Amino acid sequence: MSHDPRALPAGLRNNPRLSTWVRFAAARTVIVTSGKVEIGQGIATAMAQIAAEELDVALDRVRIAPLTTAGGPDEGITSGSRSVGEGGAALRQACAEIRHILIVAAAARLGCSADAISVADGAFLRDGTLTALTYWDLPHATLLERSATGTVAPKPPAQHRIVGRPAARRDLPDKVMGRPRFLQDIDLPGMLYGRVVRPPTGEVRLVGFDAAKLRAMPGIIAVIEDGSFLGIVAAREEQAVAARAAALKTARWEDISLPTDSGEISDWLVAQPNRATIVADRRDGSAPKGPLRHVSARFTKPYLAHGAIGPSCALARAASGGWEIWSHSQSLFPLREDIARVLQVPLDQVLLTHAEGSGCYGHNGADDVALDAVLLSRAVGGRPVQVQWMREDEFAFEPYGPAMVVEVRAALDIDGAIAEWELHGWSNGHLSRPGVARTADRSSALLAAWTLADPVPRAPQIDPPLGPAGVEHGGLSRNAISTIYDFPTQKVVGHLVETLPLRASSLRAIGAYANIFAIESFLDELALAAGADPLDFRLRHLADPRAKAVLELAAARAGWTRGAVSDGTWGRGLAVARYSNHLGYFAVVIDLSVDPDLRVTRAVAAVDVGQVVNPDGVINQAEGGIVQAISWTLKEEMRFARDGTRSVNWEEYPILGFSEVPDIEVHLIANPEAPPLGAGEMTMGPTAAAIANALAHALEARVRDLPITRARLLAL
Structure with a gap:
């Protein structure tokens, strides 16, 4: 089957040598190397499934080799919920070409056309009859010393037998049983x-x-x-x-002297000189139905570890x-x-x-x-x-996730619909990793380098820009634009504050956590102002059918009741988003107990990440993300004063405990023909907003400053 060579995935285009990705080893095993590394997200299992599917070998034959800089594929950074979408696409294409190359070689060895050859668990069949020839019998090392061409198409989803089915996580047994697995366990002579x-x-x-x-x-x-x-x-x-x-x-x-402390950080950020960038200014040209009712709110997020x-x-x-x-x-x-x-x-x-x-x-x-x-x-x-x-x-x-301030303003028309929308966000840059801010001089992103007797200058802090529609990433403005909603006007401005009270860089979801928290909380406020149910209000404005689908599924599975009234001891809230406006869709309904303490008791979520490689892996990611988002939203905050950091232990920086984890349900929407989308970071903002909305439903009081604590609630 022909394929467009110009469409090679970026990871394979940058690392075209096929032997970089796959080799056939003793005991009829397949050694696969991916440029995306295992950090607990289950990517090693998903990559093994992709390779086994395309190579037509049993899953248990595939071994994922540790990535090294000596010959491994350089796929940049494992981040941004892009491992399956980018790294998986590169590996899938490489394996498709490798299978084709070996089939052609087998056909030559067997004296027949390649069309007569098929593969079953690495063994070749000729016209459906098993032969004695296998992948391991061919001069595979020589055959794979060539570059990918893009002229062989991977299997269509309808032919998948391994991808899309649950596979046991390869990394979990050692971790659960406490067996040596981690870097901390290596013991060299x-x-x-x-x-x-x-x-x-x-x-x-x-x-x-x-x-x-x-x-x-x-x-x-x-x-x-x-x-x-x-x-x-x-x-x-x-x-x-x-x-x-x-x-x-x-x-x-x-002595040290920071420019502010954690109690003043939100006001301090807004007051600083900043580099303002208009990231969206859209108008559809329609005249609003007046008179308009204007509503505004300010939301804040602290530095997070x-x-x-x-x-x-x-x-x-x-x-x-x-x-x-x-x-x-x-x-x-x-x-x-x-x-x-x-x-x-x-x-x-x-x-x-x-x-x-x-x-x-x-x-x-x-x-x-x-x-x-x-x-x-x-x-x-x-x-x-x-x-x-x-x-x-x-x-x-460590570098912290930056504090943020998000101000949202909107106007409702005479019919209770959103006629105007404007969002402003303030934050430090969200990126100071090695290699991302290369300068001509000898600068470094590494802490020790700045402190040496011959110090290496500190590499500049940057904020990743938004890409074009369909490939949005960004830092402080990630998910600041609401692409799933149809607003007649939408203006979004990012205010980059370059003065750093604390060292800051990338933390899960980057700016999307604060932006989605603000947007989805504010939509509930607008629904209240319009006299509408929060679910109906969103459905009225949602323009993306896949976003509608996850929202409706989560609401249905949670038993959402329109107009439900709380007795003041519990509340229910919902939220929806598409992470980074081009990755996974996620909606969640949160049940919150407010007596005697704030506690999430149940979370029901719906997920659409396009083609799913390992359903269990996606569910694991969603569950873990929900748990961490609850912890961020109800507990976590870096505390510091002008003379330095205060949060240096678990007492000063509490996180959610095992006994506080709620019942969680995650429902997947099957979409095998769609490209795979990332799942790792989609949960953070919607979960935070759903908690805030549940609290407002319970007590008719809204906390807009994270974390949402009893102290903040009592201060209202």
Whole structure:
């Protein structure tokens, strides 16, 4: 079947050598390498299903190899709910071409036409009769040393037998049973253990410390002072931990002064000089039915931590004239480039291998700790050193999800329909990962690089711009434009605040969490002003049939009752969105108990992510996203004062506990002919808004500032 070579997926176009993606190994196994890494989202299972489907082999034959920068496909960053849509598309096309190449080779070996050949579990059939020839009998290594052409089409969905069916998550058994699996579990011969000593809060200069006392402690191999970078290497991990604690008691740091504190952050953001960008200004030219009723509201979101259960970790050693590093980074290739720039060595002297970390998503400390490990290993002659951040390091020094302020204004016409819509958002930039803000000078996104005696300048903080319709990403303006709704006028303005009270970067859903929270909360306020049921009000304005479908399904499965009246002890709210305006559709109905505490008791969701590779995987993603969104919405907030961060432990930064997880139902809409859409981040904003709407339904009082706590409720 012919295929348009111009339509090669970007991942395959950038990594066209087929041997990069697949190789056939002993014991009749298939080794697959994807540029999208496993960070707990189940992508390894989905990629195995895609490969098995296209290659016509049993799923249990497929092994997913760890991604390395030595020959693995460079697909950029694993982020933005794009792994299946982008990485899966690249792997699917590569496997389709590999299957075709091997069929042609088998036909030549068997003396027949390729049309007579089919494949069953890697074995070739000739005119339906099984032969003795298999993939593994062919010179596959030689045959796959060629570039993809795009001239072979993948299977149509109607022929799928593995994709679209539930498959057990490959990563879960080890995690559930506590078996070694994570980067933290790697134990190399002769491995040493390191800790980095940083100030209690903030990024400040080291004034002095008692080096002699540290060197005299048991097991200490090296004490490293390089500018304000202070590190310890010990024979055993507990010795490194003890030395770090002793160092903190004697270390002296310059004073810190932040420009504001967490209690003032919202007003501070709006008052700062900012770079305003009009991201949408649309008018359909129709005259509104007057008189108009104007409504406005302001919504806020605090700085949020990633709150990873396992602190960031890395392992480094000298190897082959360069450095070998194990990392749970989501961006191995950009991290390699950044580390090479800091060390001033060629790229080929830095080899990174991905290993799952017990806590990694968004831009947390995974990249920073990789450089920490290299610097400590360098100080002990290149011996292998494992470095793990302490809990307080993780909270105090990771890049946070930026605080945001969102103001929404609208006008209702005489019929109660939305006639005008305007949204303004204020935020710091949402991106400071390695490799995303390349400059001509030797700059770095890595924390340790800025503190060395010969410091590497800090790479600039940026905010990813919105792309054209259909490929929207963006940072502070992600989901600020309401494309699923039909508003006669819509103006959206992003206000980028470049002054940073705290280090900030990418956190799950980027700006969509605050924007959807504001939009879907405000729609309930408009429905109340129009005297309409929140479900009916949305359906009246929704222009996207797939958005309507998920909203109606969630409402039906939850038993939504129009005009339901609360007795003040419970409430029900709903919300809907299409993540990033081009990825997954998600709607949710939340039941909230307000007596004696605010608690979500039930969440019923509907999801449309186009073609589903692994239904269980999508449901897992939705369930996990709902749980985290509840935690963000009811509990989480980075607290800080002008002299630094206060939230450095679980007492100061509480998260949702296991006993607080509600009953969750997730219903999938089958759409196998549609392109696969991402599921990882679609839940965050709608869940937050549905909680706020449920609270307003229960108490006829609205909290617009996150997190929604009893203290904020009592302050109304």
